[in-house]
Every structure is written in C-alpha cells, then in structure tokens.
Amino acid sequence: MLSRRSFVKRSLAASAALAFPAPFTRALAAPRRLRPVRIQGVVRAGGRGLGGVAVSDGMQVVETAADGTFSLIADSSRTHVFMSTPAGYEIPTNATGTARFYEPITRTSEEQTTTFDLTPLELDDEHHAVIAWADPQTQDLYETSLLHAQTVPDVRALVAALDVPAFGITVGDIMFDDLALFPEYERAVQRIGVPFFQVVGNHDILFEAMTDEASTATFEDHFGPRYYSFDRGAVHHVVLDDVFWSGAQYAGYLDADQLAWLDADLARIAPGRTVVVYLHIPALGSRYVRVGDERPSARGSVQNREALYRLLEPFEAHLVSGHTHESEHVFEGGVHEHIIGTVSGAWWSGPICHDGTPSGYAVFEARGEELRWRYKPTGGSLDDQLRVYTSGSDAERPDALIANVWDWDPAWTVVWHEGSDQRGALTAGLGLDPLSVRLHAGDTLPVRENRRWVDPVPTNHLLTATAGNADLARVTVEATDRFGRTYTAAPLTVEAHLAAMGLG
Numbered sequence: 001m002l003s004r005r006s007f008v009k010r011s012l013a014a015s016a017a018l019a020f021p022a023p024f025t026r027a028l029a030a031p032r033r034l035r036p037v038r039i040q041g042v043v044r045a046g047g048r049g050l051g052g053v054a055v056s057d058g059m060q061v062v063e064t065a066a067d068g069t070f071s072l073i074a075d076s077s078r079t080h081v082f083m084s085t086p087a088g089y090e091i092p093t094n095a096t097g098t099a100r101f102y103e104p105i106t107r108t109s110e111e112q113t114t115t116f117d118l119t120p121l122e123l124d125d126e127h128h129a130v131i132a133w134a135d136p137q138t139q140d141l142y143e144t145s146l147l148h149a150q151t152v153p154d155v156r157a158l159v160a161a162l163d164v165p166a167f168g169i170t171v172g173d174i175m176f177d178d179l180a181l182f183p184e185y186e187r188a189v190q191r192i193g194v195p196f197f198q199v200v201g202n203h204d205i206l207f208e209a210m211t212d213e214a215s216t217a218t219f220e221d222h223f224g225p226r227y228y229s230f231d232r233g234a235v236h237h238v239v240l241d242d243v244f245w246s247g248a249q250y251a252g253y254l255d256a257d258q259l260a261w262l263d264a265d266l267a268r269i270a271p272g273r274t275v276v277v278y279l280h281i282p283a284l285g286s287r288y289v290r291v292g293d294e295r296p297s298a299r300g301s302v303q304n305r306e307a308l309y310r311l312l313e314p315f316e317a318h319l320v321s322g323h324t325h326e327s328e329h330v331f332e333g334g335v336h337e338h339i340i341g342t343v344s345g346a347w348w349s350g351p352i353c354h355d356g357t358p359s360g361y362a363v364f365e366a367r368g369e370e371l372r373w374r375y376k377p378t379g380g381s382l383d384d385q386l387r388v389y390t391s392g393s394d395a396e397r398p399d400a401l402i403a404n405v406w407d408w409d410p411a412w413t414v415v416w417h418e419g420s421d422q423r424g425a426l427t428a429g430l431g432l433d434p435l436s437v438r439l440h441a442g443d444t445l446p447v448r449e450n451r452r453w454v455d456p457v458p459t460n461h462l463l464t465a466t467a468g469n470a471d472l473a474r475v476t477v478e479a480t481d482r483f484g485r486t487y488t489a490a491p492l493t494v495e496a497h498l499a500a501m502g503l504g
Contacts, residue, residue, distance in 0.1 A: 172201025356433025
C-alpha cells in the first residue's frame with residue numbers, strides 16, 4: 001500500500017500526463033529562470049519569540065526555533081513568505097481588515113529579513129466561528145451597493161450576536177471580472193470588523209495573463225498568497241487555489257507546487273484532527289449527474305481531486321467551496337464537501353440562488369474538534385432553513401407538498417404534521433424549486449436584462465410528500481438537522497412567498 005508521501009510524489013510526477021487541452025499543456029510547460037533568496041526572520045508576541053510556528057515560501061515549510069527565529073532559502077519564483085497563524089493569537093490584518101499573515105518576497109535582493117508580530121487573543125478560540133461567503137461576484141457599482149446595503153449589515157448583526165472569536169473567508173469570485181472593484185470588497189470587510197481571508201476564484205484572475213502564476217498578480221497584490229494555512233483552536237484551516245489558468249481557459253486543478261506544499265503543511269498536523277479546506281471550484285459536485293452529463297466538467301470540478309483526497313485521509317476533513325451558486329453536501333473520497341449558497345444569489349438577479357437557496361452565507365462553529373454549521377439567509381435568521389410550497393406549486397407534481405431544505409443532507413429528518421398529528425416523512429428527490437422557476441425561467445426572466453441567461457437548476461434538496469385531503473391551513477413541515485436542531489415552516493403558494501419577499 002502506498003504511503004501518503006509516496007502517493008503525492010507519484011501524483012506530482014504524473015501531473016504533466018493529465019489529459020489537458022493543448023493550451024493547458026503549454027502553460028504547464030512554461031520555463032522559469034530561478035535564483036536563490038535567503039529569508040531570515042522571527043515570529044514574536046509581546047517582544048518575545050514564539051517557537052514551533054510554521055513559516056513557508058509556498059513550497060517548503062519550516063518551524064520557528066524556540067526563540068521564534070526562522071531561516072529558509074526560497075527561489076525567485078516564490079511571491080510571499082507567510083506564517084501559519086497559530087491558535088490563541090489575533091489574526092493580523094491590513095488596514096482594510098483582510099488578513100495580513102504574509103510579506104512579499106523581494107525578488108531583486110538575495111537577502112531578506114521578515115518579522116511577524118502577534119497579539120494574544122482575549123478570548124479562548126477553542127470555540128470560534130467562521131463566516132463563509134461564496135461568490136459575492138459584484139460586476140459594477142450597483143452590485144457593490146447591494147453588498148454594502150444588504151450583506152454587510154446582516155453580517156455585522158450576526159457577529160455581534162455570536163460573542164466568540166470569529167473570522168470571515170470568501171471562497172472565491174470576489175469580483176465579476178472587474179478587479180478594479182476589489183477596494184469595494186475591502187471596504188465591506190472593514191465595515192464588518194472581523195478579519196477576512198480570501199480564496200481566488202475564476203472571476204478574480206487576469207484573463208490577459210499567459211500563465212497560471214501571472215493570472216493571480218492583482219489578487220495577490222490585495223490579499224497575499226493564493227494558498228496558505230492557519231489554526232484556530234483545535235482546527236487547522238487551509239486555503240487552496242484550484243483555478244488553473246492556461247492563458248485561454250480555466251479548469252479546476254491543483255498545481256504540483258501547491259500539492260507539495262500541502263503535503264508539507266499537513267505533515268505537521270496530528271492524524272485525526274479536524275481540517276477544513278477552502279477552495280473555489282468544488283472538488284466534485286453532483287451538478288453533472290443532475291443535468292444528465294456523463295462526467296463532471298473540467299471547469300466545474302477539480303481534475304486531480306484524488307491527490308487531495310489522499311492527503312486528507314488521516315484527518316476529519318471538510319471542504320468548503322462555492323462557484324455553482326447553489327447549495328449541496330457531497331460525501332466523496334472520505335471528506336465532507338460543503339458547496340455553499342452565494343452572497344449574490346443568482347448573480348444579484350433577485351433574493352435566491354437558481355436552486356432556490358436564499359442569498360446568504362454559511363456559518364461554521366467549532367468547539368474543540370467538533371464542527372457544526374448552518375446556512376444564514378441574508379435578511380433572515382439562522383432558524384430559516386426551509387421554504388415550503390403548497391400542493392399545486394409544481395405543474396409536474398401537482399399533488400406534492402414540497403419543501404426546499406437548502407442545507408439538507410441525508411442525516412436530516414423531514415416530516416409533516418396536520419395540526420398535532422404527524423402524518424409522514426418527506427422524501428428527497430430531484431426537481432426545480434417553484435420560486436426559482438417563477439423568477440428565472442424563460443427568455444424574459446430574470447427581471448434584470450443583463451441576467452437573462454440565469455435559469456433554474458435541478459436540485460436534490462427538494463423533499464416531497466403527498467398531502468392528499470389534508471387541511472393545508474393546519475399543515476406544517478418540521479425539519480431536524482444532523483445536530484438535533486429543529487426548524488418548522490408552513491406551506492405557502494408561490495405568490496405568497498413572492499409577496500413575503502416584497503416581490504408580489
């Protein structure tokens with residue numbers, strides 16, 4: 001049986017043999033002219049050095065000595081030297097509120113000195129919260145104004161209510177191609193008041209770049225390295241860049257340098273620990289199955305995901321991704337992937353994603369090694385976990401009572417009641433959310449003309465039951481998540497749901 005390290009070495013050696021289109025092959029073969037850069041420095045808190053802190057140039061990982069000092073020899077292809085911020089210390093930030101755990105490598109010099117200063121947390125971070133945004137994807141100032149008016153106040157209120165150390169992370173597509181708008185995102189982060197980490201998305205890159213390395217230059221100018229790690233409490237958090245740019249198109253792919261770094265980073269983590277990995281393109285979503293394709297597309301999944309799965313085998317591992325503007329839980333390769341609904345919904349065309357999930361974000365809470373999560377609709381509460389439709393809402397299933405439970409996974413239990421009597425379970429199946437059909441289907445929808453390409457997508461978190469002759473005025477649906485938390489909602493017509501959203 002192959003060891004993890006042997007498997008990784010074989011995976012890296014085989015990378016160039018993957019069946020990429022010609023433009024990707026040319027990008028993979030791009031030559032480099034390298035020279036050494038010696039980097040020496042210290043990690044300290046209160047003027048005293050901190051030992052055992054991981055420092056990296058994006059390839060090698062070293063630990064600080066007992067006095068906090070470190071030394072490594074990078075090469076001139078490396079862009080940053082960065083530390084893995086240890087648990088128990090505040091996350092350093094830029095003036096904008098984005099995390100500052102890195103320093104650029106001075107490529108014109110053969111020597112560099114770097115100091116990382118940390119401040120102890122006032123509260124224990126064994127219990128901490130993560131606010132995970134997917135795809136804010138603002139294209140213009142109108143859409144950034146919606147981000148500021150809708151999402152920012154919602155997150156500020158949530159942070160105030162949490163009363164635990166919290167940080168945010170945006171899992172890619174911060175922008176919709178116009179990278180000059182990054183400062184508007186930074187302004188939003190600054191207003192929220194907790195440190196934010198960033199993942200690069202396929203709309204956050206320079207399309208004029210001829211190589212993958214060059215494509216993230218603007219992103220790195222604002223947010224630092226494209227992959228890195230940090231610790232909060234007992235949880236190890238990892239950010240990856242799985243958007244590979246060929247100079248002509250993108251694919252979901254983890255480059256060889258990144259996999260080698262990840263292997264070195266995880267070698268420091270004790271087996272069995274909880275590891276959360278954030279990336280933009282899902283390792284493997286089920287969209288291709290739901291729409292009837294034979295295999296996942298190169299642009300919608302990570303092509304070398306088996307290497308990632310193998311690296312994560314020793315751990316209690318979760319992936320958090322976005323990209324698809326829908327909600328889904330995928331259990332594959334021994335990991336639990338959370339594909340989360342988006343801040344922008346269906347690209348700022350209305351209040352929902354095209355699978356019916358409300359515009360919003362995910363909230364993870366860690367207590368020691370235990371991780372729990374819920375989806376938070378923008379403008380709603382953490383108890384808003386389902387939308388229920390009366391029979392007659394779906395023309396293809398006119399007798400069905402339908403519940404869209406956006407954070408559903410097979411560990412949930414969903415039943416319906418008539419008055420105080422439980423009448424039966426709802427079963428999961430494939431279908432279109434009736435509200436998404438009303439808001440997105442057809443050549444004249446969505447209402448915003450520049451979003452007419454948005455269409456409803458089949459989702460597998462629609463649950464149905466036949467209510468028969470039940471008195472719908474007395475019917476409620478009760479959904480219980482894997483953590484034993486229960487949520488209820490009454491069935492409404494599509495028109496009533498629209499009116500409740502102010503769209504009637």
